[in-house]
C-alpha cells in the first residue's frame with residue numbers, strides 16, 4: 001500500500017512551493033485546488049448540480065464562466081459554502097482514487113482545507129507548512145495583486161493557523177529564515193522509512 005501524505009497550511013504559507021520540492025524528489029503530488037477547478041469543467045454530474053444552484057449562466061456554451069460564478073460567491077458566505085459542499089466531495093473522491101493509483105512509496109495531496117472539509121481522515125500523515133501571518137499576507141498581496149483586506153478576508157475563512165499546525169504530524173517552517181529544502185529532504189527520508197514499515 002502506498003502511504004498517503006497531505007500537505008496543508010494557510011493561504012500563502014507556501015504549500016505549493018513545498019509540494020513542488022517533493023515532486024523534484026520523484027513524489028507525485030495531487031493539487032486539490034487545481035483539480036477542483038478542472039473537475040468543475042469536466043465532471044458532468046458536478047456541472048449539472050452547479051448549474052441547478054447557480055443558474056444556466058454559469059456554463060455558457062458548456063464551459064464554466066469562472067468570473068460569473070466567482071461574483072456570485074464573493075461576499076456571500078452561504079453561497080460559497082454551498083459551492084464548496086458540491087465541489088469538495090467530488091474532489092475528495094477523485095483525489096482518493098488518484099492516490100490509490102500511485103506506485104511510489106508515498107504520494108502527496110496538497111490542499112488548503114483538509115481539516116475544514118473533513119478529508120484529513122483519508123490521509124496517513126499530514127505535513128503542515130507554517131509561515132507567520134504577516135509574511136503570508138505580503139506573499140499573497142505580491143502574488144495575486146490583491147489588498148491586505150482581501151487577504152484577511154480569505155484568512156478568516158480558514159481555521160486558525162496555530163491550531164491547524166497542532167493537528168499535523170510534521171511541520172515545515174517556511175518563514176524565509178529557515179532553509180526549506182533540507183527540511184523537505186529530512187521529511188522525505190522519514191516518509192520513505194515509514195512506508196517500509
Ligand code: ATP
Nearest residue numbers: 010011012013014015016017018112139143174176
Ligand atoms: P495558496 O493557499 O494561496 O495556494 P500556498 O500556500 O500554496 O498558497 P505558495 O503559492 O506556495 O503558497 O506561496 C505563496 C507565494 O509566496 C508564492 O508566490 C511563492 O513563490 C512565495 N513563496 C513561498 N515560499 C517562499 C519562500 N520561502 N521565499 C520566498 N517566496 C516564497
